[in-house]
Amino acid sequence: MSKIKVNDEIVVISGKNRGKQGKVIQKIPKEDRLVVGGVNITKRHIRPTRKGQQSGIVEREAPIHSSNVMLVCPRCGKKTRIGMTISKQSLTEEKKLRFCKKCGETID
Ligand SMILES: [Zn+2]
Structure with missing residues (x-):
């Protein structure tokens, strides 16, 4: 499962969108895919389903597989891989934190 979260800045590292950068706007965990703002734009023809509804072409982002992206460290x-570390909040409470493998800073 991808450690990328919504609102993360990512860069595409493979496929036809390679080199493009954007912010994650949606996660699709079932398919391990992400929708990234401005990346993998597809044009869709919208047909009116009701009277009075407008038809036309709508541009929207199609999901890309999370294995094709890397996080851009804030x-x-x-661009970096994400590491996981456990931070003790108290004696009984632990929190998983993500960290940048390049600079070692925690991201969350
Ligand atoms: Zn970093």
Whole structure:
């Protein structure tokens, strides 16, 4: 499962959108896919289903597989793999935190 979250800045590392950068706007965990703002735009023809509804072409982002993207670290600005670390909040409470494998800073 991808460690990328909504609102993360990512860069596409493979496929036809390689090199494009954008913000994750939706996660589809079932398919391990992400919808990224401005990336993988497809044009869809909309047909009116009701009277008075407008038809036309709508541009929208199609989901891309999360294995094709890498996180852009908000701390160092480099594309990076995400590491996980456990932070003790108290004696009984632990929290999983993500960290950048390039600069070591926590991301969450
Ligand atoms: Zn970093």
